[in-house]
Amino acid sequence: MFTETSLVIITxxxxxxxxxxxxxxxxxxxxxxxxxxxxxxxxxxxxxKPGIRISAVSLGEIPYIITDSGGKYRAGSSPDNDTRVISIDKEKVVLLYKNEYYTIILTDDKK
Structure with missing residues (x-):
């Protein structure tokens, strides 16, 4: 991609x-x-990007996510070989996927 002064190389x-x-x-x-x-x-x-799809989040004593396939994962667990759940709170879920961090911002559908 070119701009007026740069050749942008995306890797x-x-x-x-x-x-x-x-x-x-x-x-x-x-x-x-x-x-x-x-x-x-x-x-x-x-x-x-991570292939995980979150369908619900439980913020009980030990927070966990529920994936669209029905799996339940808490912080520190791995839904697959490439993904680790780093943290879960009421605003976001942080994943480590192939040595890159991804933040999933949570929204409240009930509002």
Whole structure:
């Protein structure tokens, strides 16, 4: 993606020094050939998101979530191999999915 001054490179994870160097060399050649002055801008966008779907939250003595498949999971448990429930409170659920944190903001359907 181009902006007026940047070539935006979107990756699934933080760019490596080698990738940054290779793209900088390419962009410098492009700038010289076409008389532009684009600068690289790197953005990280996760390739995938957690597949868990929360259908209910219980905020009892030990809070837990209920998934659409009927599973019950409290903080510290893992609904699948890639996901761990980090915390549950009345406003949000925090998940760790493939070493990335995701926050699910809860809403009250009864309002």
């Amino acid at each position: 699934g994870r933080k760019e490596s020094a080698q990738l940054r160097k290779q793209l900088s060399v390419f962009l410098n050649a492009f700038n010289q050939e076409f008389a532009f002055n684009y600068q690289p801008e790197f953005r990280v966008q996760p390739i995938s």
